[in-house]
Amino acid sequence: MSEPTKLNTALFAPCGMNCMVCYKHLGKRPCPGCLSEKQNKPEHCRTCKIKECTQAKGIGHCFACGDFPCGQMKALDKSYRTRYGVCLVEFSRIAAEQGIEALLSAHHKQYGCPDCGGIISLHDGDCSGCGKEFPLGRRRMQK
Numbered sequence: 074m075s076e077p078t079k080l081n082t083a084l085f086a087p088c089g090m091n092c093m094v095c096y097k098h099l100g101k102r103p104c105p106g107c108l109s110e111k112q113n114k115p116e117h118c119r120t121c122k123i124k125e126c127t128q129a130k131g132i133g134h135c136f137a138c139g140d141f142p143c144g145q146m147k148a149l150d151k152s153y154r155t156r157y158g159v160c161l162v163e164f165s166r167i168a169a170e171q172g173i174e175a176l177l178s179a180h181h182k183q184y185g186c187p188d189c190g191g192i193i194s195l196h197d198g199d200c201s202g203c204g205k206e207f208p209l210g211r212r213r214m215q216k
Contacts, residue, residue: 080177087127089165096194099201136169157210
């Protein structure tokens with residue numbers, strides 16, 4: 074998968090995850106992102122309690138909630154910090170303060186493959202274009 078030419082704010086999940094750098098979105102059968110209703114998504118994304126909560130409250134993202142970060146968000150964030158070395162609460166705060174586009178632009182630079190222009194998965198450090206492995210996500214945390 075080559076580097077996208079335009080940032081897609083619809084790929085910014087309510088929890089602060091940028092679906093553009095998700096291993097499922099970058100896979101052979103790309104997931105359309107958290108906010109899509111299409112079925113080509115992991116089960117945990119289709120039944121996400123955080124997404125259901127934001128929809129019930131009529132807000133687009135957790136950072137717009139007066140309870141942010143709530144217990145569910147803190148639990149997911151702890152999992153992401155432990156498993157992948159990233160902080161979804163921080164991603165959300167950046168998006169709230171600087172705008173979603175600013176966060177996605179920073180991720181576009183951070184997760185862009187310097188060799189082929191593909192996107193490097195936040196989860197496992199694999200480049201979607203050339204397959205090169207980078208010390209990100211699980212690879213960084215295993216060291």
